[in-house]
Amino acid sequence: MNIDTTSRIPNNVDLAGDRALNRALEHWQPNFLAWWNDMGPDGTHAFDVYLRTAVSVEPSGWAHFDHVKMPDYRWGIFLAPPVADRKIHFGEHIGEPAWQDVPGEHRANLRRIIVTQGDTEPASVEQQRHLGLTCPSLYDLRNLFQVNVEEGRHLWAMVYLLHRYFGRDGREEADALLQRRSGDTDNPRILGAFNERTPDWLAFFMFTYFTDRDGKFQLCALAESGFDPLARTTKFMLTEEAHHMFVGESGVARVLQRTAQVMKDLATDDPAKLRAAGVIDLPTIQRYLNFHYSVTIDLFGADQSSNAATFYGAGLKGRFEEGKRADDHRLHDATYTVLEVADGRLVEKQAPMRNALNEVLRDDFIRDSVAGIGRWNRVLEKAGVDFRLVVPHKAFNRRIGSLSNTRVSPDGRVVDEAEWKAHEREWLPTPEDRAFVASLMGRVTAPGKFAGWIAPPPIGINKQPIDFEYVRFA
C-alpha cells in the first residue's frame, strides 16, 4: 500500500492506471490550489511549517515530519488498506460482499452523503483562515496549519470518490465544493455550523473539540459503509481527524489551566478581576462551550429522519462502532428514546430505531464529549478550583429537529421567551464576551513564548521541544 509520491497527485489508488480519472483530477488540482490561495490561511504561503505528511498508509509511514510551505503540501488520495472478503454487516444487504462500485439504486443517496461530508472540509479552512494572525504561540500556529492542510486533504478524499465513481455529476459536485463559501449569503456551505464564524482561538479550540468530533462520528459511521471505497477513505481520514480533536481538547485544557493558575495567584473567581488580569474567566468558557456544543449537536440532523433510516437500511451509513454492537444489525423491531415537547415539557418517547439513528449517533457523540469535559474538569480539580464545566441539556439552543422551536434552558427546562431573554446572556456568549476574548488575541511568534491567556503544552510535537521553531517566517 505504498503511496505513489512521484506523480502530481500522491496516491495509493493507482491513479496512473486510470488515465481519464487522472486527467480529471489533474484538471481539478489547479482549481483547488487557487481556492487554497484565495481562501486558505491568510498571508501564509511563504511560511515554512513543521507539518506531518503521510508517505504511506501503514502505521510507520503516515507521520513524516518536515518543514514545508503549505501550498507545496502534498495533498493526495489515500485509502486505508483493503480488508479481504469484506462483507456488508448491517441493513438489508447484510452478509453480501461489500460493493466496490456504486450500486445504481443508491447512487443519489451516496453522492449526497459524500457531498455533505466533503463540503465541511473546505468550509472549516475558510472559517479559520484569519486565526493565524492572532496565534498565541508558534506551537499553536503550527497546529492550526496542520488542521487546515488535513481538512484540505479530506476534501481531496471526497473529491476522489466523486470523480472516480459518479461521472459527470460527481465532477460538477467537486467543482461546486470549491465554489461555495462559508458564511456567504448567496452560496453558503451546506451545514449551519459551517457558516458560523470562528473569530478567536477559544472558538477554534471549541470548534475542533466539538465540531471536529462530529466529523469523527460521521466518519466512523461512514467507515462502516457497505460501499467499500467510502469505508476505506473515511477510515484513513479518522487518523487525521484525531489530531484535530487533540488540538481542541488540549487547547481548552491549557486555557483552563492558565485561568486556574491566575485564579489561585489572585485568590479570586471574580470574572472582572480575571479579565483585567488577561485570562478568560470560567463562566465565559462555559458559555462558549454551550454555544459550540448546541450548534454541533444540530449537525447530526433531525431526531427522526427517514433519510437516516434509508441510509442504514441500504447499508450506506452504519452506526458508530456498528461492528462491535451485539444486535441483529437490521433494527426492524428496535426502538430508541427520543425527546419531544408535550404540554410545555420535554418528554421521552420511543421511536423506531432506524428512524432515530441520527439521535443514536448524537448520543454517542454526547457520551464522548462529556468524557472529555470530565478530563477538562480534572485540570480544574487538580488546580484546586471548584468550578466545573458541564454540557447543557441536549434540547438547549437547538435549531434542527423537533426541539428547534422550543426554548430550553441549559438544565433542561422548557422556558418561555421572557425567561429565555432574561437569561440568554448567562447561557450563550454575549457580544461583550466575544469582544473581550477578541481583545486578548495578540500575536505571539517568539519560539517557546505563549500568550498570557493560555498555558504551554506539556510536550511538543513529534518529541520536539516546546521552544522549537514550529513555523519559520519568510
Place this chain on the structure above:
Amino acid sequence: MSAVVDVLRQHLIDPEICIRCNTCEETCPIDAITHDSRNYVVDANKCNACNACISPCPTGAIDNWRQVRSATAYSLEEQLSWDSLPMQQEVVADASAIPTDVARLTADAVSGQGGLAPAPWSAAQPVVNLHTLAKPAVATVTGNHPLTTPDASSDIRHIVLDFGSVAFPVLEGQTIGIVPPGTDAQGRPHFVRLYSVASPRDGERPGYNNIALTVKRVTQDHDGNAVRGVASNYLCDLGKGDTVKVVGPFGANFLMPDHPGSSLLMICTGTGAAPMRAMTERRRRRIAKGEGGELMLFFGARAPEELPYFGPLMKLPRDFIDINLAFSRVPGQAKQYVQDLIRVRGDDVVRLLRNEDCYVYVCGLRSMEHGVTEALRDLCRTRELDWDALLPKLRESGRFHLETY
C-alpha cells in the same frame, strides 16, 4: 543466593495527555490496546513493543514506558483506574533474597536520582499483585460497621474481610482491589476499585488473617451530581457472611518506615484516614517496645460525626500521637481545614520536616492537595526553608508520599 530479576519495559499511555481518539487501538496489529469509558490501556502480556502505535498518536501520550518486574507489571485494571501515570518505581529483586542492609544501601545509592519516590528505606518489602483478576482471592465479610451517625450527611463504613486459609499479605499503606460483581451499562465487567487497607499488617484483629477497609458510600460525583458508586454501594451493602472477590495487594511506595525512632507526619481527610489508621494502629500495638518516634496527625472532615474512627482516636494517649482535627461544617463555627491547622502548628510541622527520620503522608480528596502544599510552602518560607527545593529531596529519600483521589 541470587534471585533472577525479570525486568520488563512496560508500555503505558499517559491518561493526562491522551484524548481517547482510538487511533492506537485501531492501529495495534495484535490488539494489545483496549479501553473503557475512562482510559486507553496496553496489555503487558500482549504488547511486543512493535511501535506501530507510536507515530499515529496525535498527542504523544502513547510514548511512555516504565521499568517493572514482569511479575508486578501494571495490570489492565490498574491502568484503567489511573488519572495520571505512576512515577518510575525502583525495580528490586525478590525481597526475600535481599538482606535489609543491602536494601538500605541500594536506597541510599539511588536517593540522588530525580523523580523517584521510593518507599522509606526501612519499609518492609511489600508483596504486590499476588491475586490477579484472572484468579482473585475470595474473602468473607466478617463485619460491616457504620462509622458515621445515621443523621450524618455521609455514610462511611468499617468493613472487615477475612481471607480464611488464603494468603493475602498486606502492609500499611497498600491498597487492595475490589471487583464488583455484574456488568456496567455497556455489558462489560466493572473495573477494579482500589481501597487503602485500614488495618495493620498483622490483621484487623492481631493474629487473624483479616483486613479492614474504610468505605464511603458514593452518592454523588465530584460535581455534586447524583450518582451511585458501583463498588462503594456494593461494599457498604454487604452483610456478614457475604463473599467478595479481591485482587492485589498493590502499591510499593506509600509504605511506613519500620526503623526505631522514625516519625510519621500524617495529613488526611475523610476516608483518606484508612492508611493513617493502619500505620497508627501498627505503632500503637508496638508502644510497649519503646521504639520511639513521634506521630502527628492532621485530620479533616465536615463534622465530628463524619470523622471516621473519631471515638477510638480520642482514646489514644496524647504522648503517643499529636492529634489535630479540622471541621469544615460545624454550625456556629468558622470553617476549618487541615491546612489551617498545619499553619497553626507551623513550628512543630517544620521541626518534623527537618527531621530526617520523619516521613510525611498525605491522603484524601484531590482538593486538599493544593491547600496543604501551599500551607507547607508558606511555613517553610517564614522559617528559612525552601519548600520547592525541599520537596524533591523529601521525595527522593522516600519521605513524602501523597495519594489523593
